Amino acid sequence: MTHYPPPHHQDNNLDHLIEVIKTYPLATLVSVKDNRPLITHLPLIYAEGKLIGHLDKYNPQADLLKDGNDVTVIFTGPQCYISPSIYSTTQLPTWNYIMVHLTGTVQEINDPERIKESMIDMTSFLEAPEHRYKLEADNPKMKQFINYVNGFEIDIRTWEGKFKLSQDKNPTDIENAKNELIRANQESIKTLLERIF
Numbered sequence: 001m002t003h004y005p006p007p008h009h010q011d012n013n014l015d016h017l018i019e020v021i022k023t024y025p026l027a028t029l030v031s032v033k034d035n036r037p038l039i040t041h042l043p044l045i046y047a048e049g050k051l052i053g054h055l056d057k058y059n060p061q062a063d064l065l066k067d068g069n070d071v072t073v074i075f076t077g078p079q080c081y082i083s084p085s086i087y088s089t090t091q092l093p094t095w096n097y098i099m100v101h102l103t104g105t106v107q108e109i110n111d112p113e114r115i116k117e118s119m120i121d122m123t124s125f126l127e128a129p130e131h132r133y134k135l136e137a138d139n140p141k142m143k144q145f146i147n148y149v150n151g152f153e154i155d156i157r158t159w160e161g162k163f164k165l166s167q168d169k170n171p172t173d174i175e176n177a178k179n180e181l182i183r184a185n186q187e188s189i190k191t192l193l194e195r196i197f
Contacts, residue, residue, distance in 0.1 A: 008168055011161030020077050020100045020161070021046045025126070027053075028074040031064040038064060044073065044154070045122045051104070051154040052118050058148075065152040066108030073154065075100040080184035082166065087173045096181055099162040102154075109151030116142060118151055 011017065025043045032038070038061040044051040051073060055062060065071070077098030084091045109115055116137055123135040135142070166177035 005162065006168070009162060009164045011163040012159070013161070014159065016163075017100050017159055017161045018046055020098055021051075021075050022125075024075050024077050026076075027051070028076070029053075029061070030072040030074070031061050031069065033064055043122065043126065045118075045125050047121075049156055051102070051156065052109075052122070052152075053154075054109075054115055054119060054149045054151045056148060057150045062150045065106045065150065068105045068107065071104055071106050071154055073102040073104070075102075078181050078185045080181050080188070082177055082180055086176045086180045087169065088176065089170060089173060091169070091173070094164075094166070096164050096166060096177055097162070098165070101158075101160040101162065102156050103158045104154040104156045106152050106154045109153060112146050115149060115151035116146055119149075 021044075025045060026041060027044045029040045029042060029044070030037055040055060040059060040061050042053055042055055044053040055065070077100075079095065079097035079099075082094045082096050084093055109118065119142070120135050120137060123133070124131070127133055165181070166174050169177065
């Protein structure tokens with residue numbers, strides 16, 4: 001019997017999954033209403049088994065981010081095409097990637113002070129390690145902004161790490177695939193930015 005996904009492409013080490021979330025905090029947040037998915041891309045911060053975030057209160061998904069509703073969250077790490085040319089053995093083309101899929105239940109944060117505190121915490125996390133900017137609670141723009149956002153926290157129910165990194169290859173080819181993932185991501189960012197800006 002074939003197992004899918006292959007066990008060697010799954011990573012159940014919670015420390016690894018949290019590391020991906022902290023390194024790539026921009027999440028894809030999915031809710032379903034009337035069999036229609038609603039999707040928002042936004043940063044989420046992990047703290048003590050929860051994900052904390054906020055979004056524009058006029059976002060259609062905002063109404064679903066409360067009352068213990070179910071959500072799916074996807075964090076996307078590095079990914080790239082792997083050409084057989086990088087291997088020391090004969091292989092077929094493939095795609096390597098790091099993803100974390102979570103499911104959970106969501107509760108609204110109504111207290112403006114808690115929302116403000118979560119925004120300050122998020123800014124501090126994202127400014128690390130240099131902390132060139134500090135968001136202050138008494139920032140005049142914050143007072144105005146807070147009226148236009150909904151805060152929420154997600155209690156994580158399931159974790160799934162999808163780490164497809166050529167783990168089924170020999171050690172030399174695994175190392176080659178890792179180096180290609182680094183090279184391809186740096187090159188694709190540079191190329192894309194030169195084309196669109």
